[in-house]
Amino acid sequence: MLAAPKPLAPANDARCRAGASQHPFAPVLPAAKRALTETNQLVIVALGSSTTAGSGASEANNSYPAVLEAELRRRLPGREIKVINKGVGGQSAYDMLLRMESDVIAEKPSLVIWQTAVNDAIRDIGEEKLAKILKKGIRQVQGAGIDLVLMDLQWLPREGRYPKYDDYRAVLAKTAAENNVAVFPRYGMMRTWSRSKQFTPEELVGMDGDLHLVDAGYRCLAVRLADGIAAALTGVRPDGKPTN
Amino acid sequence: MSGFWRLMLFGKGPREAALPGRDLRIDAIRGLILLIIFVNHMPGNVVSGWMPYNYGFSDAADIFVLLAGVSAAFAYGRLIDQRGMLVGSLKVGARIWTLYIAHLALFVLVCGIIATAIVRTQNSLYMEAINIQPFFSDTPAAVINALGLTYQPYYLDILPLYIVLLALFPLIYVAARTSPLPTVIFSLAIWQVATHFGLNLPNHPGEAGWFFNPFAWQVIFVLGVVLGRLALVGATVPRLVVLDLLAVGVLVFAAAVKLSTSNFLAGVPVLGEWVDGLQIGIDKTNLAVVRVVHLLALAWLVLRYLRPGAALLRSRIGGGLAVIGRHSLEVFCAGIVLAIAGQIILAETSFVLWVQLLVNFAGITILAGLGMFLSWYKTLTARAAGAPREQPVAA
Numbered sequence: 001m002l003a004a005p006k007p008l009a010p011a012n013d014a015r016c017r018a019g020a021s022q023h024p025f026a027p028v029l030p031a032a033k034r035a036l037t038e039t040n041q042l043v044i045v046a047l048g049s050s051t052t053a054g055s056g057a058s059e060a061n062n063s064y065p066a067v068l069e070a071e072l073r074r075r076l077p078g079r080e081i082k083v084i085n086k087g088v089g090g091q092s093a094y095d096m097l098l099r100m101e102s103d104v105i106a107e108k109p110s111l112v113i114w115q116t117a118v119n120d121a122i123r124d125i126g127e128e129k130l131a132k133i134l135k136k137g138i139r140q141v142q143g144a145g146i147d148l149v150l151m152d153l154q155w156l157p158r159e160g161r162y163p164k165y166d167d168y169r170a171v172l173a174k175t176a177a178e179n180n181v182a183v184f185p186r187y188g189m190m191r192t193w194s195r196s197k198q199f200t201p202e203e204l205v206g207m208d209g210d211l212h213l214v215d216a217g218y219r220c221l222a223v224r225l226a227d228g229i230a231a232a233l234t235g236v237r238p239d240g241k242p243t244n
Numbered sequence: 245m246s247g248f249w250r251l252m253l254f255g256k257g258p259r260e261a262a263l264p265g266r267d268l269r270i271d272a273i274r275g276l277i278l279l280i281i282f283v284n285h286m287p288g289n290v291v292s293g294w295m296p297y298n299y300g301f302s303d304a305a306d307i308f309v310l311l312a313g314v315s316a317a318f319a320y321g322r323l324i325d326q327r328g329m330l331v332g333s334l335k336v337g338a339r340i341w342t343l344y345i346a347h348l349a350l351f352v353l354v355c356g357i358i359a360t361a362i363v364r365t366q367n368s369l370y371m372e373a374i375n376i377q378p379f380f381s382d383t384p385a386a387v388i389n390a391l392g393l394t395y396q397p398y399y400l401d402i403l404p405l406y407i408v409l410l411a412l413f414p415l416i417y418v419a420a421r422t423s424p425l426p427t428v429i430f431s432l433a434i435w436q437v438a439t440h441f442g443l444n445l446p447n448h449p450g451e452a453g454w455f456f457n458p459f460a461w462q463v464i465f466v467l468g469v470v471l472g473r474l475a476l477v478g479a480t481v482p483r484l485v486v487l488d489l490l491a492v493g494v495l496v497f498a499a500a501v502k503l504s505t506s507n508f509l510a511g512v513p514v515l516g517e518w519v520d521g522l523q524i525g526i527d528k529t530n531l532a533v534v535r536v537v538h539l540l541a542l543a544w545l546v547l548r549y550l551r552p553g554a555a556l557l558r559s560r561i562g563g564g565l566a567v568i569g570r571h572s573l574e575v576f577c578a579g580i581v582l583a584i585a586g587q588i589i590l591a592e593t594s595f596v597l598w599v600q601l602l603v604n605f606a607g608i609t610i611l612a613g614l615g616m617f618l619s620w621y622k623t624l625t626a627r628a629a630g631a632p633r634e635q636p637v638a639a
Contacts, residue, residue: 050372053450088452090375090398094525095452102442103451122369122591124288128505132524161367161591162288 015199016220017227019192025228027182031147033233035110041080042072042233045104047096048115051154052087054218063087065113067222068229075230084109092119093133100137105144112141113184113225115151121168130168134175142179149225150176150183155190184225193220248482252425256477258325267475268557268566269550270318274311275569275615278576280304282607285399285583289590290597291604300498301526301538305402305456306464310539312406313468314475321417321473333414340410343573347403350577351390354400354584355379361588370588374398378449389448396447396454399580405456408445409465416466420473431466434459439530453529460531464539471543481547488548491541498538568615575611582607 036042046052046065054063069083086103088095093116104112114137120130134150141148150172159165169187176183193199199216230236281304284292297303320339324332354376361370371377376397379386389395393404419427438444439460444453500508501522509516526532556562568575586603593599 050375050377053377086451088375088450089377090372091452097525098527098529099452118369118372122288122373129524132520136524156369157366160594161369163595 013220013223015193015196016223018196018198019189020224020227022192023185023188025182025184025224027147027149027184027228027232029111029147029229029232031145032110032229036076036079036233040078042076042082042111043107043109044068044072044081044083044111044113044229045107045109046083046085046087046113046115047100047104048087048113048151049091049096049119050087050089051118051151051218051221052085052113052115053089054085054087062218064218064222064225067219068225071222071226072230075226076233087115090119091116092123092125093117093130093137094120094125097133097137097140100140105140105146109146111147111149111229113149113151114141117168117172118153121153121165122162124162124164127164127167127171130171131175134172135179138175138179138181148181150181152183152186152188155187155194157194184228186221189220189224190217193217248479251474251477251479253423255420255422255424255473258421267318267552268554268562269546269552270311270315271566271569272557272562273307273546273565273569274315274572275565275567275575277304277308277311278568278572278579279565279608279611281308281576282579282583282611283604285580286586286590286603288595289586289600289604291600299502300495300542301502301522301532301534302536302542303528305528306535306539307542308402309405309409309461309464310468310471310543312409313465313470314472315468316410316413316465317417317420317469317472317476320413321421321469321476324414324417325421325476329414329418332417336410336413340407343403343407343410346573346577347393347400347407348390350403350580351397351400353581354397357581357584357588365588365592367591370591373587374584382449385448394446394448398455399584401455402576404454405458405461408458409462412462413469416462416469417473420466420470424470424473428466428470431463435463435531444529455529457529457531460529463531463536467536467540487544491544494538494541495545498534564612564615567619568612571615571618574618575615578614579607579611582610 032042032044044065046068052063052065054065063085065083065085065087069081072081072083073079084107086099086107096114096116116137117130117134120133138148138150152172153165153169156162156165173183175181280295283289284295284297284304286292295304316336320332320336323335354374358370358374358376359380362368371380374397378395379390379397386395393407396404416427416431419430438457443459444457447453447455501519507516507519507523509519522534526535528535550556554562557566586607589603590600
């Protein structure tokens, strides 16, 4: 039988913020802010592939959207907060675009976190094509009056496997910038974590002997997302200082 | 009413089927398709950049399913005509069992290869690439769902589709025999209604359904069965030059849309938007309408201009492809395993060009070799079975 994974204590979360100033995540979320003020509700849809589905995490409730929901509830007490997981492993940006209307916008969220493009990078679908797909998805979300955050690709210990990996990351960054979309700098964060010596390599990208992706990376993603989102909504940074 | 329309509406009785000579086109085209599927299952490799999906709306999968319909009509349809529904259905059932076992074997092989690769390389993206994580994170559930065909990693989604379609075959065939045109219309209606209401079979975990939505893809299979049935009763392809031109027009338009980097109808209202959509992707799961139109255009031109016994098909290349196509299940399964191994090799060698070419060449050679071996083995066993028994079979 598989050993039960050790629960990761929030006390350990400080390490998630290693090098936070180098890779800031400070989105502007007018729609989410308005929804929270007017209805006391915050509905987030997490759209993505495996990172979002969390099928590698040892239990469903250790996926990043589940942790994000718990973290936001802790930070925003008294608010109704829901993070809906719409991750499907292996999907390309186009696959996700096809379900943007029915799976995402239909849930009436005020914020969408779109984790994508990794499968497009490893399949090398064409940079221009990816840009068009992302743009279309962004327009759809923005057109519905919903805030959007794009998640950068994961950091890989040996990137040479996919020679165009950085080119596809650049497409995502450029398309986001052109369309005023905040990017969650996952790649940079993971690289910093990998150098901070507070994580084992397995905790970030590898797996344990039973081929389970360990949960530390997911937990830290969620913590950093929660930091940025909570700061955008309350005007208070996780270290207690006011923003701006 | 002309003979053509009478045939399309009222069909022909089971005893009226002619016995056409062997159609060399089916095996040769299927052989080619199997090789293309192998190459395309290693995404990002240079050779796949030259494969037909880069030039058209439909791709190898569409042709594969169409041919599955045609050959099912030839093999099991004829059996239903001659021996009746029960015998025909039993034979179809036996084939489904073979496909099911092949699918499960493939599933275990693929999981094993990916697991080995990840343990050795620590690259978790091998799991992402074919959506095999559910197997590792909740193995009992994944195995149960795999047995019920409700968990399908990528590449392990074509055989389940074929299993479902074949299970429906006796029904489809009798309908196509009784009245071809209404059968097609009914099938088109199911496709459109199902797409409209988002009907699909489940693919756990998550809410995405089957990658090949059977409610949509049955259309292509039904078209194949109807074509096969029409061929069985000796229907000839009408000489309609207008359709020829239309078909060529569809292919040219598709190639223009797929190959051009810019949208040549950008300024035109509605049409510009439409071309934009086609350039970023063509829905495969629910079968975009343009895929079917493109496939029909291709099929029409093949029927019109590639005769069943054409010299091209008798050439070495045509003959070689037919040998591969005649053993499609075995070659298909081997192709999946080789493509997944190939994917890993390509990534581990950073997609160096010469390795890419070598992997493609080696894979195609192995698949061709497998086809040749199986043909040789078949004649060997057929000869042995035909020879008088000299010795009693050992107990």
